[in-house]
Amino acid sequence: MAADTAVVQALSAQTSDGSAAANILRQFCRYLAVAYLLSAVGLSGAVAMSTDVVPVWWTVASMVSIYGPAVVMFASSFRRTDVEWVRWAATSLVIGYGLTIATWPLVWNGDQLDAGHGMWFSQFNGFVAATAGLIWRMRWSLPYLAYVVVSVQFVNDAVRTSAYNNPVMTEIAWSFCLTVMPFAVAVAAMRSGRVLDATRTRSVRAAAETAASVARASERSRFDALTHDGVMSTLLAAARLPMSDALIRQAADTVDKLDVLESGATGATEFGVVAALTEFRGMAAEVDDAVRIRASVPPDVGDQRYPGDVVRTMSAAAAEALRNSVQHAGSDARRTVRVVADSDLLQVSVSDDGVGFNPRTVPANRLGLAVSIRGRMDQLSGGAAEITSSPSTGTTVSLSWKRP
Template sequence: MTPAVESATRIGPAEDRVVRTFAGFIGATALLFAVLLAPGAIKLSDIIPSWWTAIAAILVVVPILSLWPASRATDPRWIGRCVTAAAAGYLVSLVSWLFLVDGHIPANRDVWLATFPGLVSMATALRWRPAASLTYLAVSAGTAELVRYVTRENQQKVVLPVEIVSVIVYSALFVVATIAAVSTGRALDRAIRASVQHSASSAAIAARDIERGRFHALIHDRVMSTLLALSRLGNTPDLRDQAASAVTELDRLRNSNVADEDLDVRTAVGLIRAALVQVDGDVPVEVDIDPQSADVPRAATRSIASAAAEALRHSFRQADADRIIVIDACPLGLRVVVADNGGGLEQVPAPELDVEAAFGLRQRMAASDGCAYAVKSEPGRGTQVVLTWTRPVPDRDAA
């Protein structure tokens, strides 16, 4: 991969969506160009060898036309490969034309090869850095105009530098628009990542507050009550057991790894509610906790808390929506539902997977084992974001 090409491994979901959309559009446009320009290309066989025309079509049209299926490929690197092949093939074809052309065409006819610099440069903007794409536009457009100049007859009155600048400026409008669209998708991905990090930091702060509250409660309920009873009743066997229990609990807190320790379900629910309150404290929250509920891993709790906060934050973009949050805990796991009755996703014509990616749910929930998510939306009926953690089932065979 050349230094001018952006690494596909760093592409986020929003940028990938923009790139695929533009790649499909450019590929379809190349097909239209091929259909319209084919008759004129065939007529040029009297000044350029037919075998060269066939090779040039393969080098230029086929790679850029392949962007259409590449936009639907699972591996996004296919787009970059097609872009690089089209860019290289186009320059090779332009330069070889200058050496192989033998004759002229009337001034009112065009050279089919000279119509592609803008389209190929738009394609490079999908994967190359902006400076590289604009440089390629200047080189390819200048060479294409030179091809026109040497191929047409009666070009004495044509000012070649002016023609080159005109083509570059005109094509640059489309290339810059492509660069801006890709940059917007990249900026959205950065905003999503920053939001994920902020939510994780907020959840960590809330977790520390909860741990501090647990420590204060232990001091008040165990230590202070033991000392108060000792001052009143003296040393008794029951007080000795109570004191030993308090010391054991303090040792457990001191020696435990707070970052990895599982949370009891009420503490986990408290952490999730703390993250939601930071977004809005007025949204009603319904909590149903089964007494037999399992402890929840701290990482899963943080993932659900940050994802629920982001889903609630997204819900507030619906101006007149009512919202409710439901938290259910049972022996099998934990479920959080963030629901509203707003307009749904009727103004977002994207597949469900892309909507989930826009919420940032994929990154958040994928960070913890056992976590899953679903987005259910109907235009005019609202949106539900369902976040779950499922308790792992012990392997009986391994036991």
């Protein structure tokens, strides 16, 4: 179970590092912020001209409400921790632009501009509509799109001299043609990001469920094996043979193993020395019945306890090392598992006298060593893994954990 849990944690880490929707929002808002700031330079003449028909204070306030959030939006788009600042800045910009349009009739002095561009804020309503599409759902962003497209055309029709005006409905139609495409791209991009995030979440959940299923199946297999190899053999020996010290030790060992299973060792928060050795023995028996554990336990650490995740992770990594040995060491290879349990140290080594290999020649895409062994141990604070091997001299995988 530790192996599958490690995979799920890795998937979760990738997901929480930055969702697809958040990354799309950062990128789009960064480019839009650049477009806003460039428009401030390009429209400086139009802004100055607009002060002939509206107060200067209103012009300054409108520019601050639009370009101020654009600056914050650009700067905060480089933050990798979250996108809340980006979202709030974009929301402030969209609302500020809407208020600029809504309050313009209240401050207009009735004069007209002898210019074809009209009011300065009418020149980038497509950018604002796209920004709304990024931060709001369709039920809010689509009405906003209609509002900014239609309203600015009525503003321009009122403020421009008749020589520059076309029928207002024609202007609205052209404005829709120019703004709908960037708006649709923004909406589609955010929707794709949310779908990808949902897919990742389902994948992580499915991996977790699979891990739990595999763990349950493994526990059932261990229980069946213990019932056959321990309970049944002990009962048969007791029925056929006279009482002996060997039979007593066999019965006591079987009871200890049953106690570990009954207590739910796979979910235990701590393992005693006996429970840890039982976990390692069960691991070895699952992979290779011929392997026996050689344990070294000083007399004064009999009551020592180890974190549950440490024991389970080392057991899973050792199991992977054993499986690799069974598959690659050769049919005649002999394997040994040694355990050293000390007060602040736990070591497990898996050795064989098989064909061996050169660790430097292992391709990067072979994940058995990198992920299932080293990767697991690297997740433990104080954990380490060392792999020693060369052709024709066998292989030793040494796992160690030192209490922080």
